[in-house]
Amino acid sequence: MLLIDKYAYINKLASVHPLEKMTFSLGLLLLSLIMRDELISLITFIVMSAFIILGAQIPFMYYAKLLLLPGFFLLSSLVSILIAIAPTSSVIPLHIWAFQLKTWTIFVGTASLLTAQELFFIVLGSISCLYFLILTTSVQSICHVLRQWHLPVLFVELVELTYRFIFIFLDSMQKIHLAQQARLGYRSPMQWLRSVSMLIAALFAEMFQRSRELNNAMQARGGEPVYWPENVSYSQKNWLGITSVFVFLIIYGGFFS
Numbered sequence: 001m002l003l004i005d006k007y008a009y010i011n012k013l014a015s016v017h018p019l020e021k022m023t024f025s026l027g028l029l030l031l032s033l034i035m036r037d038e039l040i041s042l043i044t045f046i047v048m049s050a051f052i053i054l055g056a057q058i059p060f061m062y063y064a065k066l067l068l069l070p071g072f073f074l075l076s077s078l079v080s081i082l083i084a085i086a087p088t089s090s091v092i093p094l095h096i097w098a099f100q101l102k103t104w105t106i107f108v109g110t111a112s113l114l115t116a117q118e119l120f121f122i123v124l125g126s127i128s129c130l131y132f133l134i135l136t137t138s139v140q141s142i143c144h145v146l147r148q149w150h151l152p153v154l155f156v157e158l159v160e161l162t163y164r165f166i167f168i169f170l171d172s173m174q175k176i177h178l179a180q181q182a183r184l185g186y187r188s189p190m191q192w193l194r195s196v197s198m199l200i201a202a203l204f205a206e207m208f209q210r211s212r213e214l215n216n217a218m219q220a221r222g223g224e225p226v227y228w229p230e231n232v233s234y235s236q237k238n239w240l241g242i243t244s245v246f247v248f249l250i251i252y253g254g255f256f257s
Contacts, residue, residue: 002167003062008138011056018141019148020238022133027242029129031249032122040249041125047245048128056136063131070127078116082108139163161214165207172206173199 008014013021028048032041052058086092088105098107133142139160146156176199180186185195 002170004066004134005138005167007056007058007062007135011058011136013051013056013136014138016136016238017234018137018145020235020242021137022142022145024242024245025129025133027246028249029126031246032125032129035249036118036122038118038121040252041121043249044125045121045128048125048132052128052132052135056132058135063135066131067127070123074120074123078120081116081119082112084109084112165211168210169203169207173203176202 025048028044032044049063052063053060084107086105086107088100088103090105092098092105092107092109094110095107096110096113098105100106143156143160146159147153180195180199184191186192
């Protein structure tokens, strides 16, 4: 999490206006979800990955590691879609593989295979769009754009506070865990269970206390939001490129989908 935030500030695309990056990533995400075309989703994944690795200069191995976590959940979901179980006496739909086990038949249906294939490419393209946004744009910049879009102020402030408390939570957890390790709090299974329960209780108490202190500090300052400094400008070249990509995908989807 800390490394993601670091790359969001030091990547080669950090100077690009956040509205351009959000329009590009969210626009491709919506196109991929609406058109539900495998080739469009694959093109989206390739384009976004190229911008992440070549444009933003994010290390390839780190990007590959980030893909592993959603990839695990994606594959587990695909397995549940592909494999179906039905009684042997029932009529099995069109399938490509089947195995009979006593009174049950385990099979992979043709329709399930097509659904899993479509889901795989759509999720792959969607993940690349979200990774492009979080790896190239800071949360402060994203919240600035959300304010420009006139989203409710309460919602934007909750996003900022939630993101801030992630780092406070991680820092507190690391300190408490290190103190417990120094006292041999994880030397046995029973000690491990006791230390983990104490860690959760201590984190809950500290987060509750810090949230009250932060709320009091914001009220003392009048609750004025902190806006992102407008130190970058729009680029006509970037907008032209974004529009060209959208038009190409829309035309392709209209003619070949």
